Amino acid sequence: MLFGQDMDEMMMYTLSTGKEKKRWRVNKGVTDVLVTKHELLVVNEKDGTVSVMTFDGKVKETIATPPSPFSIVADDKHRQWIVIHFKDGAISFIDQATKQVKRTVDTLDFAVSGLVVAETDELWVGGHGSGAYIQQEAYVHSLVDGRLLARVKAETMPIQFSQTSEAVYVLCHGSNMLYAFEPKTKHAIRSLNIGANPFAMIKTKSELIIASYDSNELVFVDEKTFKQTKTVSVGQGPFYIFFRDAKEE
Template sequence: MKKIFMLVTAAFTIFLSACSFDTFEPIPSKSTFISTVNIKDMTISFYDLDKDMMLPDWKVDRPYVGGMIFPNKDTLLLYGNTLESVDLYSLSKGKKIESWETGKGIVNGMLVHNGSEIAFADQERDSIRFYSLEGKEIKEIKTERDPLTILEAEDEQKLYVMSFNHKMLSIIDLENKEKLPGFEIHAAAAGGLLNQQKGELWIGGHGKGTTVEERIHVYDLKSGKLKKEIAAAAMPVNFIKNKLSIYVLSHGSNMLYQLGENGEIKASIKVGANPFEIELFDNKLFIAGYDSNDLYIVNPDNLKIEKTVSVGKGPFQIVTRER
């Protein structure tokens, strides 16, 4: 009898351990937060901006690389390129509520069509896959090999898709879900910004082989022709824009650049260690240091670091929620 009891206890302990990742500390529904998807220790970190404090990390059991929050402000969708599904969590309940069987290959995703649909970049199938918020796949459109960066031109109802391993940029008509003629760009492109007021597409990159990318390439959206190149050493991989400036994050040199719309450098600062991600939120710049495991809060006007917040190991993507 004692042996049976011990076996039952052991089995129950294993069951509890297996389920321990399914529930987390709920996130207050009225809080404004900025979160990071951390890939080294498989955690999600939450920083409450209203209370100026860290909330408990979520220790997940799957290697997520990115995510997004639905318009209901409660559903957090997480994805990873090695996973067979994308997973949905309720922030207020602190638990997983659903999974969509997508197959492996999802490396990027964003809400499009005013937040009514999701566009996933799938590197296993070399395509952009459109889903409803209820998890129904609407349409799949083939792109060039290994799609990575996706940008939405809301006014034009177009999606621009860049591949790290191919020089041809793909363009998708979002209204009709059709592939349009693209144009040739530089090799090893990564990260971009649509400057629609000037009809421009700014694209960065890592470089290829032993050659490190040290320039931003600016293309004309109508003709696809290269208009100019802007120095931003080294490896400019992420961009964000406000009404006055364009901010460029170069992770190879740990540099943050503040540029004018014509590409002139207004200011620059070294920030973080191997930073990949930048976000403009609540009138502040947030930068995730992948190797320093920190979130840097920067004043966008003067590029002064106002605060540094410790997060999980390997913050790779930033996800935000307004109150």
């Protein structure tokens, strides 16, 4: 699925062939889409909404949120969806059953992403910062009541997260750094200078893969050794990464 803030359509492509399969009309302003078992949750920053959409592209419900919703993550343990708001330093908690915003709490300004850590009932939030202030910390909130539990030093501009049983990984866009934190103590375990202007990160079975925007590469990091193993040139300005798992691997 391809979408963008200035696009008035969402376009679907078949992975096996690369051919376009469907196009759905949407309002401009879409910044994120969460796929569940039964529906799509489409975040529109300009409209201040999360639309509940069928896999046929029909809007079932539209949930009004506080201004500037930007990204969304699922917290199935507590049966809620969590919306990260970009401009106003807020997090919204949406009840999955009622599809209503049940709680909104303050967080860092210009937040862009969040990671649900179900084992500790926590949400890690990161972003760029605003104006002359550059974000130097990730915020950790309670999934139960939303309160701020900790601020984790992760300079500069912690924007992407990943998790294993041993660590929470934080990718810092401004300082080209990758950190590993112990989930309970929040202490830094390891750090690695990585890429040039990294924007995205995903985890496979044994590796972390990072999109290095300015060097036009994907960078591979072995999870056990925490060392860079290889780079792959992918063309100009890689910005997102998607991982399609194989049954045999």
